[in-house]
Amino acid sequence: MTKPPVTTDQSSDRASSRATDRSFTGPLEPVDDCTWRIPKSYKPGMLVDGLIFADERLIPLLRSDRAPEQVANVAFLPGIQQASLAMPDIHWGYGFCIGGVCATDPASGGVVSPGGVGYDINCGVRLVRTNLTLADVKPVLTQLVNQMIRDIPVGVGQGGNFVFSPDELRTLMREGVPFLARQGLASADDIACTEAEGCIPGACPEYVSDRALARGADQCGTVGAGNHFIEVQVVDRVENDTVAAAFGLHAGQICVLIHSGSRGLGYQVCDDALRALRDAPAKYGFDLPDRQLVCAPVESPEGKHYLGGMRAAANYAFCNRQLLMWHVRQVFARIFGRSWEALDMQLLYDVAHNMAKIEEHAVGEARKDVCVHRKGATRAFPAGHHDIPERYRHIGQPVIIPGDMGRASWVLVGGPRSLGRSFGTTCHGAGRCLSRTAATKAAKGRNIRDELLKESGVVARCRSREGLAEEQPAAYKDVDVVVDVVHRAGLSLKVARLRPLGVIKG
């Protein structure tokens, strides 16, 4: 027997009641006005405390799903350092919560967990500046967004305009964005303004399966679906004139935000790793509270294999966003009748929010190379860090925080306390507060596209009927509140708020 298609109203009462049972009733002890502790005494097996950055406004949402339980579960991972951390955009994930951060020490048996990166390896965002103003764009906004959804591959099953042979894909995964520069598809500035200059060292494309290569062959340069999008925005408010000027931002300026990741290739790399690691916990004697936390020591053959493949997928993701930016530049050039260089469409920064990286951090009195897992969390290094592009090093790393398609997104700068409190990490977005099924139910009988236009002036184009309903603004927390927490915690500081004007989605 089968039930008809998937919609919320066809889900049973039993499912709904189970969903409401999924709240967190464990301990959340206030540490300060924006940090909450789950003590390691909460569960036998936790090696460190859980620490969640949030304030009173977010606590009811925080308790409404099992994400804090996942923070506690991550504290079981061998070699974890200091604490299992979560950002204020935390929500329920699989294994790790979304918004989770964990650093492990490879020198003391610390592990790498594919679940701590997620399926969408190097999902991330990039922000493109322009020299256009709201007055330039407003008269042609609908035309611009329509052209974007015509020309830029977006949505389920949409292949891209760039198709790479397996050998080319392997080169792209080893070399990252510099490979695209050799094809005339990236500039030196694009490379300079991408995290890790668009190439994570140590990528091993030979560890990427044929199935992953097949899934990725025609998807580099495609947006995908789910929460991925491309959005035309206007700088609504500048909060820090000095930093905004260093980032080339000013009020009234048009920018474009691109959010996508490693597409099917990255999903498959993660999937392959989870299968390969199926027996690893027994082999290494790990007792884990969730299958999806499966892991292996960083220095083990399994750990090295995963990290080599993950880095290859990460480089693919940098190239994906580079090619998407290339499409965006072509669309703008067509609509405004000037080259992208004449429109000054420079990349402000590209930053990952699903990644595991070996970074040097202070841990207690020592400095250690640790494996920092960020799953739905953004690197946010403060001024002076050597991994920040030279042009921004005196000011701090740009951090780009997408909100929802009706309210706002933010540009922040790495904060002075990020290294000491969160292994140089901040939030990655607003964070969901409604499940996909609940959002679909809430959208029933409404026209989200018309609402966005009438209430927010946002021109939205979406390939699927589900996309706008599931991703409607009400499905997300208020990004202003989330950003306020990381600002007060000193993880990253407010620079500019951007308001959406037009969006394309899958």
Next chain:
Amino acid sequence: MYEVFEHTADLGLRIRAATLEALFADAARGLGAVITGDLAQIRPTSEERFVIAGTDPVWLLYDLVGEVHAAFELRRMLFCDFQVSRDATGLQVVARGEPYDPAVHTLAHEVKAITQHELDVRHDAAGWEATVIVDI
């Protein structure tokens, strides 16, 4: 039968059936419904066979749903009907459906992967029940 349940950013499938074979078949159909939003639009015009090796029902479920997902991702095949038989070596599956055609089929979700989070198969007096969460 299958039902879709809430998971904050993703979707969960809960499947119930009298037999393990029916449980696996309905889980595979459930994935097709998540991808397309409506299984009725898929016509059973062609047939593929899958062999899933193993004995643990949890991993048989995970690997079968993973193969159905891969068939769409790699070959753009959509299935609406599954016949599952089981022996000591694993599952033998006959899947019926047709290739994705944008003129005929709508797609509802891009399923990134089948997760192992809360993956479960259990048996009680009412029959078999399984849980699968897919990443959207």
